[in-house]
Amino acid sequence: MAKRSNGPGERISEAEHAVMEVLWDRSPISAAEVCEAICADRDWSIPTVKTLLSRLVQKEAVGTEPQGRKFLYRPLIARSEYVGVESRRLVNRLFGGRAAPLFAQLAESEALTDDDLTEIEALLREMRK
Amino acid sequence: MAKRSNGPGERISEAEHAVMEVLWDRSPISAAEVCEAICADRDWSIPTVKTLLSRLVQKEAVGTEPQGRKFLYRPLIARSEYVGVESRRLVNRLFGGRAAPLFAQLAESEALTDDDLTEIEALLREMRK
DNA sequence: TCGTTGCGGCTACAGACGTAATCGTAAATT
DNA sequence: AATTTACGATTACGTCTGTAGCCGCAACGA
Numbered sequence: 418m419a420k421r422s423n424g425p426g427e428r429i430s431e432a433e434h435a436v437m438e439v440l441w442d443r444s445p446i447s448a449a450e451v452c453e454a455i456c457a458d459r460d461w462s463i464p465t466v467k468t469l470l471s472r473l474v475q476k477e478a479v480g481t482e483p484q485g486r487k488f489l490y491r492p493l494i495a496r497s498e499y500v501g502v503e504s505r506r507l508v509n510r511l512f513g514g515r516a517a518p519l520f521a522q523l524a525e526s527e528a529l530t531d532d533d534l535t536e537i538e539a540l541l542r543e544m545r546k
Numbered sequence: 547m548a549k550r551s552n553g554p555g556e557r558i559s560e561a562e563h564a565v566m567e568v569l570w571d572r573s574p575i576s577a578a579e580v581c582e583a584i585c586a587d588r589d590w591s592i593p594t595v596k597t598l599l600s601r602l603v604q605k606e607a608v609g610t611e612p613q614g615r616k617f618l619y620r621p622l623i624a625r626s627e628y629v630g631v632e633s634r635r636l637v638n639r640l641f642g643g644r645a646a647p648l649f650a651q652l653a654e655s656e657a658l659t660d661d662d663l664t665e666i667e668a669l670l671r672e673m674r675k
Numbered sequence: 676t677c678g679t680t681g682c683g684g685c686t687a688c689a690g691a692c693g694t695a696a697t698c699g700t701a702a703a704t705t
Numbered sequence: 706a707a708t709t710t711a712c713g714a715t716t717a718c719g720t721c722t723g724t725a726g727c728c729g730c731a732a733c734g735a
Binding site: 560591615 | 691692693694695696697701702
């Protein structure tokens with residue numbers, strides 16, 4: 418199979434996503450700063466973060482800008498975009514593209530809080546207008 | 547030494563999931579029948595299906611029962627269970643465990659049909675009782 | 676100026692995944 | 706009974722992922 422033309426759209430792995438979250442939170446930042454933000458949590462060392470960052474750069478999900486002799490990293494894709502793609506991927510894979518069954522599923526597995534219900538009701542009213 | 551018995555909970559890959567879907571649809575069935583159901587779609591050959599089936603058996607996601615000299619495969623985990631786990635995994639990873647933002651996201655990316663809205667409204671009313 | 680250090684880049688490597696061919700054996704066929 | 710066939714089991718292998726070490730250069734301090 419012909420290797421998909423890289424570029425934005427290239428799949429972002431779980432570990433890479435964790436790095437993206439840091440960048441979405443504060444950017445541009447250096448590799449060291451990214452590490453400060455997650456190395457403890459995920460029990461990673463600096464080299465790991467650097468590898469993930471370079472893979473993200475390859476995938477054109479993250480861009481670099483030289484700051485003096487150092488590099489700062491900044492996301493090239495918006496979080497909302499990523500989140501949208503992933504959400505739709507799940508809905509397609511597990512629920513045949515229909516959102517309602519997902520909702521029912523979350524309801525059944527008690528993953529919906531009262532606050533969620535209220536918020537969703539509000540959203541629904543909004544959309545119905 | 548016994549590799550920690552990876553009980554059910556062991557991650558199911560994308561390709562493996564496609565096989566699970568077939569089994570959830572009709573089971574118990576033979577490897578050949580699974581292939582009949584998806585090989586064309588996914589452009590797989592029988593060996594591929596058999597490999598996926600044995601990996602699923604290893605992961606204790608699928609069980610076998612000898613039918614004569616052949617084997618029939620049947621899922622050991624319920625679809626709803628799998629779907630629930632995966633849904634919650636996504637909600638946790640992308641939305642900090644809150645379902646409302648997921649809903650908002652789907653709304654924003656226009657992944658919600660009118661039917662979805664109606665169904666969800668019905669579910670909400672149901673849950674509010 | 677010259678060594679030290681910090682950082683990006685290249686290399687490494689095991690385990691998971693996608694995909695499939697081959698092997699061994701038991702059943703079906705002749 | 707011998708041959709063919711049909712499976713499950715074993716083996717293969719390239720890619721992707723997680724995790725990390727080493728190398729070389731540029732900047733900084735002495």
